[in-house]
Amino acid sequence: MTTIAVLGAGKIGEALLSGLLDAGWGAGDLLFTERYEQRCRELTERYGVRAVTVAEAAGEAEVLVVAVKPQDIDPLLTELNPLLKPGTLVVSLCAGLPTALYERELPEGTPVVRVMPNTPMLVGQAMSAISAGAHATQEHMDLVEKLLGSVGKVLRVPEAQQDAVTALSGSGPAYFFFLVEAMIDAGILLGLPRATAAQLIIQSAVGAATMLADSGEHPVTLREAVTSPAGTTIMAIRELEKHGVRAALLAAIEAARDRSAELGRAHDA
Numbered sequence: 001m002t003t004i005a006v007l008g009a010g011k012i013g014e015a016l017l018s019g020l021l022d023a024g025w026g027a028g029d030l031l032f033t034e035r036y037e038q039r040c041r042e043l044t045e046r047y048g049v050r051a052v053t054v055a056e057a058a059g060e061a062e063v064l065v066v067a068v069k070p071q072d073i074d075p076l077l078t079e080l081n082p083l084l085k086p087g088t089l090v091v092s093l094c095a096g097l098p099t100a101l102y103e104r105e106l107p108e109g110t111p112v113v114r115v116m117p118n119t120p121m122l123v124g125q126a127m128s129a130i131s132a133g134a135h136a137t138q139e140h141m142d143l144v145e146k147l148l149g150s151v152g153k154v155l156r157v158p159e160a161q162q163d164a165v166t167a168l169s170g171s172g173p174a175y176f177f178f179l180v181e182a183m184i185d186a187g188i189l190l191g192l193p194r195a196t197a198a199q200l201i202i203q204s205a206v207g208a209a210t211m212l213a214d215s216g217e218h219p220v221t222l223r224e225a226v227t228s229p230a231g232t233t234i235m236a237i238r239e240l241e242k243h244g245v246r247a248a249l250l251a252a253i254e255a256a257r258d259r260s261a262e263l264g265r266a267h268d269a
């Protein structure tokens with residue numbers, strides 16, 4: 001079995017470890033590094049995976065998954081450079097960071113795959129987009145597809161699309177959580193108990209998501225089926241349009257794309 005080390009086991013690193021364990025990967029094949037002792041203990045107790053130093057990770061793992069904040073990448077790559085064994089695959093989960101950055105800061109010929117996952121990885125429902133760096137082969141891409149495929153769906157995209165992907169599916173779960181939060185608040189406004197409002201909205205979200213995933217129908221068709229002539233839904237839709245919700249989403253996702261590109265440019269040579 002391939003040994004995988006997650007470098008930086010915060011929210012997304014933990015989601016990957018947890019998702020891989022649920023998918024049947026052995027705890028003995030998974031390693032992680034973390035800055036804080038307390039976080040190391042917590043994750044080892046929770047998952048039975050071993051906390052190691054960056055040197056140990058580089059020495060033992062065939063795949064290093066980088067999951068630190070983009071702002072923390074420079075010292076990590078400086079530390080990693082002299083430790084990396086030839087042929088070790090580096091997989092970046094970091095928003096905005098191009099494969100070219102890793103190729104510049106790590107030894108010549110290092111294979112790098114850039115991935116944009118999302119947190120539903122925790123429940124085996126990630127959407128991950130993967131792109132090959134200059135030295136990543138078909139075999140490297142197949143390995144990363146298998147790794148991420150065990151915790152959700154995987155799409156191969158040209159690296160030039162990764163900032164847009166980051167804005168759509170990387171951040172996407174947050175937009176849905178935000179909408180659900182606002183809709184639960186609407187239930188409170190209408191006088192429902194919070195628990196009742198939450199149950200109504202969360203199950204509606206699960207049902208709507210399942211229909212989107214399983215029916216093969218366009219979202220417009222599904223929405224039209226809920227929208228009766230002179231009924232309740234069209235009154236709500238009119239308000240959503242009046243308040244510019246569609247335009248707000250377009251602008252929001254464009255801003256997220258721009259931020260992803262900016263995070264990458266911060267590391268230009």
Ligand SMILES: NC(=O)C1=CN([C@@H]2O[C@H](COP(=O)(O)OP(=O)(O)OC[C@H]3O[C@@H](n4cnc5c(N)ncnc54)[C@H](O)[C@@H]3O)[C@@H](O)[C@H]2O)C=CC1
Pocket residue numbers: 007008009010011012013033034035036039067068069070072075076093094095096116117118119170171
């Ligand atoms: N949270 C999300 O939904 C997603 C995050 N990402 C990307 O994943 C990366 C991590 O994001 P989060 O997990 O949200 O952040 P986080 O702050 O929860 O996790 C980062 C972890 O890295 C650790 N760390 C930093 N430098 C380190 C070092 N040199 N050695 C060992 N550990 C180190 C920190 O202590 C922290 O626990 C980011 O680059 C982000 O763009 C990608 C997709 C989705």
Ligand SMILES: O=C(O)[C@@H]1CCC=N1
Pocket residue numbers: 095166170171
């Ligand atoms: O907000 C962020 O920067 C990260 C990247 C995608 C989702 N969360």
